[in-house]
Amino acid sequence: MKVINIPGGGSFLVWTLVVQLVLCGSGVYAADGTKSCKLMKESDSERKVLNRLETLAHKNFTAETTIGSESYTYVFQLCGDAGGVSGAGVIQYEKKTESKPTVIGMYNATQAIGGSDWVMLIYNNGDKYDAHCSKEMRKATIMISCNKKVDVGQLNVVLEDRERTKDCFYLFELDTSALCETVESHISTGSIILIIGFCLLAVYLIGGFLYQRLIVGAKGMEQFPNYAFWLEAGNMMADGCDFVCRSRNREDAPAYRGVATESLEEEPEERDDHLLPM
Numbered sequence: 001m002k003v004i005n006i007p008g009g010g011s012f013l014v015w016t017l018v019v020q021l022v023l024c025g026s027g028v029y030a031a032d033g034t035k036s037c038k039l040m041k042e043s044d045s046e047r048k049v050l051n052r053l054e055t056l057a058h059k060n061f062t063a064e065t066t067i068g069s070e071s072y073t074y075v076f077q078l079c080g081d082a083g084g085v086s087g088a089g090v091i092q093y094e095k096k097t098e099s100k101p102t103v104i105g106m107y108n109a110t111q112a113i114g115g116s117d118w119v120m121l122i123y124n125n126g127d128k129y130d131a132h133c134s135k136e137m138r139k140a141t142i143m144i145s146c147n148k149k150v151d152v153g154q155l156n157v158v159l160e161d162r163e164r165t166k167d168c169f170y171l172f173e174l175d176t177s178a179l180c181e182t183v184e185s186h187i188s189t190g191s192i193i194l195i196i197g198f199c200l201l202a203v204y205l206i207g208g209f210l211y212q213r214l215i216v217g218a219k220g221m222e223q224f225p226n227y228a229f230w231l232e233a234g235n236m237m238a239d240g241c242d243f244v245c246r247s248r249n250r251e252d253a254p255a256y257r258g259v260a261t262e263s264l265e266e267e268p269e270e271r272d273d274h275l276l277p278m
Helices: 015-025 044-051 189-216 227-245
Strands: 003-005 011-013 060-067 070-077 088-094 102-114 118-125 140-146 156-161 169-176
Touching (some): 044 102, 060 156, 070 169
Antiparallel strands (some): 003 011, 070 088, 102 118, 156 169
16 A cells, blocks of 8 residues: 655555545446436426436346347346446347347436336437338337335336337336335324233233242132232122113012911901990
8 A cells, every 4th residue: 555655744545546446446436326317308307207216227137038039138227338338228139149239228318207106217319220110219118117025126028119110119127116105104192002001911911920820829710910809890890780781670579478368268247236225
């Protein structure tokens, strides 16, 4: 490591130069993230859509497809040089030959359309068709969708629509969790109180059971903490429920009692003849 001696005394290590070289080699000093993409018509709305894809910037995604006897490989990079081809956002090359890659779209002619969980990215101004689509420039459309199950999925080739006179395009699909909205969970005050209550109840039951069994030496139902209290409380609640909810009379109605047969017999006729004057 080189040391520079400063006349004022001491020494200065050239860390700044080393850090700059490392950062330049890693591409940090290239344009940051999605800022490398140049929109065909600059607008805040499209720039915000691009910023949602910041985590995917400067990463190569590849896909392979076979059409008849020909096999093609596609390379896509968000706001970066796909496959090292300067200015190319999507390139195509044939696997069997080592010919120059075909540029499908340039990231300096970008369009971005976004929804709640998807982004449609369009790269324009690719190489011209040889015989199809009125020899217009190629165009790549990449449909990037939310998928919470994967960080970044595999790039898929959907189709190459070139059986028309103009507006031909290549369509690709890519899944990522970067576009998925983060749902924040909020616990209400009532839920917090219930959780604390259940925790205290569990501590009370488990602690009381262990104390009754290990310290007191209780057996059976007596291991339940404060068993006598809860038994009495249960009986009192049962009595209160019986008092409030039962519809029968509170006092027992008097039952019929048998009438003695003696009282039904005719009493002997009282004679008062002795009271008459003789």
